[in-house]
Amino acid sequence: MDEMKKQANIFGMIFVLANRLQVLGDAFDQNITIKQWLFLVSVARFEEPPTVSEAADYIGYSRQNAKRLAATLEESGFITISKDKNDARALRIALTPKFNTYFGERRHRELAFMQKLFNGFDPESTDGFYQGLVKIGRNIEMMENENEKIKE
Numbered sequence: 001m002d003e004m005k006k007q008a009n010i011f012g013m014i015f016v017l018a019n020r021l022q023v024l025g026d027a028f029d030q031n032i033t034i035k036q037w038l039f040l041v042s043v044a045r046f047e048e049p050p051t052v053s054e055a056a057d058y059i060g061y062s063r064q065n066a067k068r069l070a071a072t073l074e075e076s077g078f079i080t081i082s083k084d085k086n087d088a089r090a091l092r093i094a095l096t097p098k099f100n101t102y103f104g105e106r107r108h109r110e111l112a113f114m115q116k117l118f119n120g121f122d123p124e125s126t127d128g129f130y131q132g133l134v135k136i137g138r139n140i141e142m143m144e145n146e147n148e149k150i151k152e
Contacts, residue, residue: 028113029106031076039069040078040099049094051084067091078102 001009025034032040042059043050050058056066070093073079077098084090103110118126 028109031102032078036069036073036078039066040073040095040103043079043093043095044099049092051090051092052081053090055093 022034025037028034029037038059039055039061043055045058046054052066052070053063055061055070056063059066061069070079070081070091074081077096079099080094080096081091082094084092121129
């Protein structure tokens with residue numbers, strides 16, 4: 001298969017695999033969707049509680065979708081949402097003790113899931129795949145920046 005066909009297949013496969021992973025992830029835990037999990041994991045990556053906009057930007061969600069997810073997660077007790085002390089328009093997201101307890105309890109299941117997902121990968125395969133995704137991520141960011149310049 002030539003390079004262009006491989007690239008086209010990779011492009012399509014990203015969407016197919018994303019959909020299939022979402023189905024698997026949603027079935028993994030009846031209490032939380034994969035999108036909610038991604039949102040929570042993203043919030044956890046910040047050193048200080050992020051704003052809804054910061055969390056949305058980090059994972060590529062719209063602010064509106066992030067706010068909707070945050071509201072649902074607050075109802076579930078995984079996060080709290082509060083107004084920023086310096087900017088009343090900004091909403092900050094903080095993880096609750098329930099988040100730590102709940103995700104601590106499912107840690108072993110998550111590890112088993114990841115082991116199954118990457119079954120057959122050796123360190124070189126994992127590294128090559130990771131490096132390829134990083135490059136695609138950088139290219140996407142560059143393309144987004146170009147699109148922003150066009151809008152201006």
